[in-house]
Amino acid sequence: MGFEVNVEGPRRMFSILSESGEVVFSISESVVTGWLVILIVLAACLILTKNLKKVPETKRQCAAEYIVKTVNNMVEVNMDKSSMAYAPYIAAVFAYIIVGTLISMIGFRSITADISVTGGLALMTFVLITYTKVKFNGVGGYFKQFINPLNIIGEVATPVAMALRLFGNVAGGMIITLILYLALGSASGALYNLIGIPPIESLNGYVFNIFQIGIPAVLSIYFDLFSGAIQSYVFIMLTMAYIKMGKE
Amino acid sequence: MNEALLNAQATVLAGQAIGAGLAMIAGIGPGIGEGYAVGKAIETIGRQPEIKGTATSTMFIGCAVAETTGIYGLFVAIMLLFANPFLKFLTGTN
Numbered sequence: 001m002g003f004e005v006n007v008e009g010p011r012r013m014f015s016i017l018s019e020s021g022e023v024v025f026s027i028s029e030s031v032v033t034g035w036l037v038i039l040i041v042l043a044a045c046l047i048l049t050k051n052l053k054k055v056p057e058t059k060r061q062c063a064a065e066y067i068v069k070t071v072n073n074m075v076e077v078n079m080d081k082s083s084m085a086y087a088p089y090i091a092a093v094f095a096y097i098i099v100g101t102l103i104s105m106i107g108f109r110s111i112t113a114d115i116s117v118t119g120g121l122a123l124m125t126f127v128l129i130t131y132t133k134v135k136f137n138g139v140g141g142y143f144k145q146f147i148n149p150l151n152i153i154g155e156v157a158t159p160v161a162m163a164l165r166l167f168g169n170v171a172g173g174m175i176i177t178l179i180l181y182l183a184l185g186s187a188s189g190a191l192y193n194l195i196g197i198p199p200i201e202s203l204n205g206y207v208f209n210i211f212q213i214g215i216p217a218v219l220s221i222y223f224d225l226f227s228g229a230i231q232s233y234v235f236i237m238l239t240m241a242y243i244k245m246g247k248e
Numbered sequence: 249m250n251e252a253l254l255n256a257q258a259t260v261l262a263g264q265a266i267g268a269g270l271a272m273i274a275g276i277g278p279g280i281g282e283g284y285a286v287g288k289a290i291e292t293i294g295r296q297p298e299i300k301g302t303a304t305s306t307m308f309i310g311c312a313v314a315e316t317t318g319i320y321g322l323f324v325a326i327m328l329l330f331a332n333p334f335l336k337f338l339t340g341t342n
Contacts, residue, residue: 168320168322168323169315172322234308234309238313
């Protein structure tokens, strides 16, 4: 039985080829799904904030106020009162990451399982940290820390670690789920051989594997739901912690 | 494809598989570290149940940071298994 483990990066949805047939420019699946995530978040924002009243009347407005209050409270506790301007950024990044990770629940590929996406997010955090450091210490004060060259490594390692942490968790969970599917597929094949019935094929030629029903969902609760939510939370918490550290 | 190249490719693939396995030894450290952190957090919650929320969120942050080295190992293993970074040195192209 030849099962092939085929883990690929995001598919190329659209490519521009040069005359010799090389790919000059391509748009990956992550970009397309990323725009879908942005649309979902935008739609949620528009629906939640439709005709707001001074005294909330609808459950919609209560939910919106609860979300804003929670984020504001989190920023106030983890940073300080003077950093409330960061709250919208934190909330936006959190919404993008968590919707982008949990979109795998409805059959898309998680955008955070692409290192380009997490690298971009970590780069945004890195820019914010550097901006805060320069703002509070001055340009001279920022470069004075590099008298000790080891600090350069520390400075670069921050965004690299943030990008790899998010990517590694989501992509690792994805690969484990894939391997579990393969294992359950071969277990079903062994069962069919043992009982002696021919494998049931669907119209497309896919073999109907009995063990693949329901069992992967149990692991999916941990690897997709729990891990994704925890990692998005950790990402914004670390963003806040690093920005706060930059102020000192 | 001549036999020498095939042998060389087989050697490279075997080395990659062994390397990926060795890279995952990095999982030991975060496992011990996170277990210790969670144990300490539970101790704290047992002593002071009123700070359960703060202790839990701080513990998750600490666990995530402790996990970094393990994730580095996982990243190296994934690269070795699925990206085949060394095969291109044999043939010149990928």
